[in-house]
Amino acid sequence: MRHYQYFFAIIIVLFSSLGIANSNLYGQIFVSPANSGNKNQDAVGFYYALPRNAIKVDVIIEKNERFKGPYSEFASKILGIDDFVKQDETSFKIIDILTTTVTEPDPDAWFFVEFDERGSKDARSLVFDLHSNGIILSFDDAQNSHGEIARKIDKTFVNAPNEKHFQYYAERNLYQRIDTIVRRITIDTTVIRRNILQSAWVDRNPEQKARAAADFIHKIRDSRLNLITGFQEINYGQSIVYMDQQLQNLEEEYLSLFLGKEVKTIIEQSVYFYPDKETKGIITLVKFSENVGLTNDGNGKGDPLQINIEPLMITASIIDENKTIGKSKLTNSLYYRIPDAADVSVIYKGKTYAKERFGFSQLGVLSTAPVNKTRLIFDPETGMIKTVKRE
Template identity: 25%
Template sequence: MIKRTILPAAVIALLATVTSCYQTGKISSVPAQEVLPAASGVYYSLPLTTFVFRVETEQTLFIPGPYAAYAEKYLGFKDVGTDFMENWKITGIQFEAASVPDPARWYLLQWNTKCDLPLLYRQLVQQGLILDTPGKNNISIFHPAASGDNSLLQPAFSDVSYTDYIVEKTDTLYKTIFQDSVFVKMPVFRKHVQQKTLEEKASEAAHLIHKLRKRRFKIAAADYDILPQGEAMKAAFEELNRTEEMYLSLFVGKTISRKYSKTFLYTPSNDQPLETVLARFSPSSGWAEEKTSDALPFRLILVPQERNIPESEPETKKKKRENTITYRLPLPSEVRLFLGPDLVFQTHTSIYQIGTVIDAKVHQKMFCR
C-alpha cells in the first residue's frame, strides 16, 4: 500500500516567520482567468487528489476429466467432480493517492523582487500544497506481473492415452458361391480401423496408472537388479510422479488458477456523494458489466474529518491580493472499500479538493536564496 500524507506545518511556519532578508517587494497570486495576456510570472495550479486502486483477483477453474464417469470402476474413486466450475476472489488491494493539477485552479504568481524565484514558492511546491507543472501528473505507472500460468492457453488435457487412438479390427463376412453343383458359404475377412470407445481409453489409462505405481514401488523396494543412483533416482521418481498425476487428472479433473489485476481511478469532489459504486464483482464470473444475480457492489465510502480551518473569503479587489499567495490545505479522510456488506480495505489519506483554499498573507520581505 502506498500512502502519501501531506504535512503543511513547515510551510505554515514559513509563512509566519520572517528571517533576515534581503529585498523589499510585493508578491501576489492571481487566478489565471483574470490574467492579462501580456502578464509575466510563474503559473501554478492547486493540487487535486486522485485515488488509484489496483485490485488483484484470482480465477480458479475446475475442469472435469474426460474419464470421470469411469473413475470408480477402474480406480475406486468415488464422488469425482463431473461439472465445470469457475470461482473468483479478490486477493489484494493496492492504494495510492496521487496529486494531479486541478484544471479549475490555475494561478499566476507575480513578484517584483530581484529573486529568480521566491524561496516561499519552492517550499510550497516541495510540500505539495501547489503544483508548478500544470498538465503533469504523478500517477505511477503500474505493470502487473504476469501470472506465469499458461494452462488456460493450452488444451486442458492434451494427452488422453499412451496408446493409439484407433484400433484395427477384423470382420468376418460370408459370401455364397456355387461350387461342385452346390452353394457354399465362404468366409471373407475384412480389416478396418475404428476409433476406440471412451471406456476402452479409460481402461488403458487406468492400466498405465497401476503400472506406474507398481514400478515406483519396485524402485523404492530395490526390486530391480540395477537401480538408478543419486540424481538419476530422483529424476526417475519425479517422472513417475508427473506421469501418474497427468493421467490421474483424466479421471479426477484438473484445477487451474490464474491471477489478474484491474485498476480503478477515482477523483472525489464536493459535488459527489461520499459513497459510490466503482464496479460489481461476481464470485462466479469476476468483474461484471451489468447487475447479474450474484454480482456484489464494490463500493467506495469516504469519511472526511471536520474542517478546522475556515475557507478564505473570495477577494474581488486586486489590491487585496497583493502580498498574498493562494494554496490549498488537504482534509484528512478515511477511505473504505466494501464488497457487498464486507469491509475489504481501509486506510487514511489526505484529499486536497475537499480541503481548504487559503489566501495567505506574505510579508513584503521576500525569502530569497
C-alpha cells in the same frame, strides 16, 4: 533651509528609484484561473495545475476454474470414481483489499501564469519547475532538483503456474484393426479353407480412448512400484526422487482426463474513487459476485463493495478567510493548496478492510503565496508549500 529641502527631495527620489529597480529585478507575473475570462488574448505565459488525489482500491481476488475432464463420463465405469468435476464452472473469492492514493492534476485547479512583457529587460529571470503532467513543483528554485511523483507499493502474489488443460488428451486417434477372413474353396468333394488377415486403421471411440488412458495409469503405477521397491537393483541416488516425482506428475495428468482439473489463480482488479468536499459516509463503489467477480452493473447480482469516507476537517478554521480565493487575477502571487485529510476504509459483507488515513488536496483550502524575493517549493502530492525561502 532651502538646501535641506533639496537634499531630502533627492533622497526620496533615490529611494523610489531603488524600489522600482528592485521590483524590476524580479519581474512581474499575473496569475488567473483557467477559463475565468481574465486572460488576455495575446498573453505570453504557461499553465500550471494543483494536484488532486484519487483513492485506488486494489481488490485481490482468487479465481477458481474447474474444468470437466474429456473422459469424465467413464470415470465411474472404468476407474470406479464418483467424485469428479461434472461441468465447467468458474468462481471468485475476495482474498484482500488494499487502498492507496494516486496523484493527478485537478481539472478544476488549472491556472495561467502571464509574464509582463513591459518589464525591464534587465529583470531577473524567473524559474518555474513543473511536473511532466503540469503540477507545479517550485518557483525560482533552479538550483534544487525535484524528483518525479513516485509511490512504490510492494505486493507479493502467489500464483498457480500456467497449466495447459489436459495436455495428454491429444493421443493417437487411430488404432490398427486386424480382421481374419476365411475363404472356402471347394473342388469336387474337397473343401479348402484359407485364412486371410486384413488390417485397417480405424478411429477410436471415446470409450476406447478412456480405457487406453486407464491402462496407461496402471502402467505408471507399476513403474513407480518397481522404482521405489528397488526392482532394478541399481542405486540411482537422488535421481530416484526426481524420477518418482515425474511419474507422480504424469499419473496426475492422466487422472485429470477422468477427474477434471481445478486451477486457482490470483488476480488484481482496481477501482478508482475521487472524493470531493461533499463526500461523506458510506458509498457503493461496485458489486462483487462469486460468479462473475467485480461488476459495475448497478442492477446486477452481487454484494456491494463500499467505501467509507470520514473527513477530518483539519482546515475548517481557515475556510472562511480563504473562501473568496480562486476567482480573481493575482499579481506576483501563486495559488496553492492547504490539504485536508480523511479516514478511508472499504467494507464488504460487513467486514472492514484496509482502514487508512490519507491526505487529499481537493478537500483542502485554496490560498495564495507571494513570489517577490521568495523561493517556494511545493509538495507534488498535495499542492502544499514545503519550503519558503525569503530573500
